[in-house]
Amino acid sequence: MRPASDRERLIATVAELLAGVHHVAVGASSPIPAAGAMLRRAVDAKRGEAPVRISILGSARHNFFTNGSSELFDCAAQGRIDAFFLGGGQIDGQGDINLVGAGDYPRSAPRWPGSFGSGLLYYVVPRVILFREEHSPRVLVEKVDFISAAGASPPSVRRPGGPYALLTSLALFRFDKARRCFVLTGVAPGHDTDEVRDRTGFGFDVAEDLGPIPEPSPEALALIRDRVRGELAETYPQFAETLRDE
Amino acid sequence: MTEIVSLEELAARIPSGAKLALPADYAGVAMAATWPLIASGARGLHIVCVPTGGLQIDLLIGAGRVQVLETSAVTLGEAxxxxxFVRAVCEGGLELLDATCPAILSGLAAAQKGVPFMPMRGLIGSDLLRVRPDWRVTENPFEPGDEIVAIPAIRPDIALFHAAEADRDGNVWIGRRRELALMAYASATSFVTVERIRDASLLDDEVTAAGVLPALYVGAIAHAPNGAWPYGLWGEYPTDAAEIARYAEMARSEASFSAYLQRFTGTAAFA
Structure with missing residues (x-):
């Protein structure tokens, strides 16, 4: 079997981060998170465990909602969604995310699309995985220019949700809620901690058991290349096609 | 009483300054009504994106028709x-009401229920809350010390969207796209473009009746086959991604944006 590509490793890492989750929602235009969720479901099914329920926004086949756009947010606010993915033009060391734009609001430059559902989902979904392939000081900043959704809240705010992990093409961090900072837990094969420091605009802690991000198991790799790629083709035909060529 | 009118007549009933609710690109966008709306010359629109916007919003902004934009995001998706939108924001040419999807849906739900606001979790500690002074942090009256945000009711003048089918009584079949019903409930009236108008009532069969927005909420209907193009319509036809990519390319300069628009509106009367 040919070795895992970078994207296949990201998909396998996402699936590991979703261990134990009952219902995961995936936003539109998020093929790697969607693939990771599908891999989680395939692995669960193969092991005879209850498969994770997946809601992919923008998909007809992987979206069972019948109450319009409100249903995702209603479900999330009730605690019916365990995991979700968010990105951001900027993500800072306190877990604040910016989907609005750089510079002084309102005349942001560049202006990004907007906050989407982050203003609620980041606060109520217990396991929010921040995913951004680009790992650079431009994206991972000390302080975001605009807070679309805050990484943490004071005790007066009822908040069951928040950041759980941050995954990039270079590194994996978990979020320490109590200390409100990221902790580096894994580095992509062929890279080291110094490089992560150079390419990260915020300070972070390093886990005692820091190591390379594991390669996907042969079982996971086989599932990605067969079942997951087939399932992806309905919602992300181009992505499924390019995945085959890697 | 719902009237069945031409696309031009439907667009002409949207006056300058109207507060207009428009659906997200997957829900049924009345693209065919967008060209006559731009040609009609209505200006100073207050657009409420339910809850995000795409090509239709970008066209209206580029044509100089939008004064206030209330949205959770504007994007052409994969394009x-x-x-x-980006140009207008950089030039300061829009009054922006940046939101988050569930806040817009909550504001519409408040209007639907005829109450002044809807409480919503989240938002606290964000800059969204800072730039939206109309959103207020309040205390849960049933649990002292529990802070929650109150979103005021959003009451658009007109909801404008596209759907598969209507009957001659003005009932519209929206299937499971319930955000269209939410928009319609919250708005003073709804203008709907449809693929087909059928003679038999949609309410005669319980299977179709379950997905009907009743004529009570619908002011006008216009027949517009392929009316969401280049967007797709659920259960009917897919999105024309190549056309949206072509727009994305042409809209990068004001001159080629004008050329794109002129092809559909037959007028260069905007600036």
Missing amino acids: GGAPA
């Missing part, structure tokens, strides 16, 4: 950012 990238919305060029006219």
Whole structure:
């Protein structure tokens, strides 16, 4: 079997981060998170465990909602969604995310699309995985220019949700809620901690058991290349096609 | 009483300054009504995106028709950012009411229920809350010390969207796209373009009746086959991604944006 590509490793890492989750929602235009969720479901099914329920926004086949756009947010606010993915033009060391734009609001430059559902989902979904392939000081900043959704809240705010992990093409961090900072837990094969420091605009802690991000198991790799790629083709035909060529 | 009118007549009933609710690109966008709306010359529109916007919003902004934009995001999806929106933001040419999807849906739900606001979790500690002074942090009256945000009711003048089918009584079949019903409930009236108008009532069969927005909420209907193009319509036809990519390319400069628009509106009367 040919070795895992970078994207296949990201998909396998996402699936590991979703261990134990009952219902995961995936936003539109998020093929790697969607693939990771599908891999989680395939692995669960193969092991005879209850498969994770997946809601992919923008998909007809992987979206069972019948109450319009409100249903995702209603479900999330009730605690019916365990995991979700968010990105951001900027993500800072306190877990604040910016989907609005750089510079002084309102005349942001560049202006990004907007906050989407982050203003609620980041606060109520217990396991929010921040995913951004680009790992650079431009994206991972000390302080975001605009807070679309805050990484943490004071005790007066009822908040069951928040950041759980941050995954990039270079590194994996978990979020320490109590200390409100990221902790580096894994580095992509062929890279080291110094490089992560150079390419990260915020300070972070390093886990005692820091190591390379594991390669996907042969079982996971086989599932990605067969079942997951087939399932992806309905919602992300181009992505499924390019995945085959890697 | 719902009237069945031409596309031009439907667009002409949207006056300058109207507060207009428009659906997200997957829900049924009345693209065919967008061209006559731009040609009609209505200006100073207050657009409420339910809850995000795409090509239709970008066209209206680029044509100079939008004064206030209330949205959770504007994007062309896989074709990238919305060029006219980005340009207008950088030039300061829009009154922006940046939101988050569930806040817009909550504001519409408040209007639907005839109450002044809807409480919503989240938002606290964000800059969204800072730039939206109309959103207030309040205390849960049933649990002292529990802070929650109150979103005021959003009451659009007109909801404008596209759906598969209507009957001659003005009932519209929206299937499971319930955000269209939410928009319609919250708005003073709804203008709907449809693929087909059928003679038999949609309420005669319980299977179709379950997905009906009743004529009570619908002011006008216009027949517009392929009316969501280049967007797709659920259960009917897919999105024309190549056309949206072509727009994304042409909208990068004001001159080629004008050329794109002129092809559909037959007029260069905007600036």
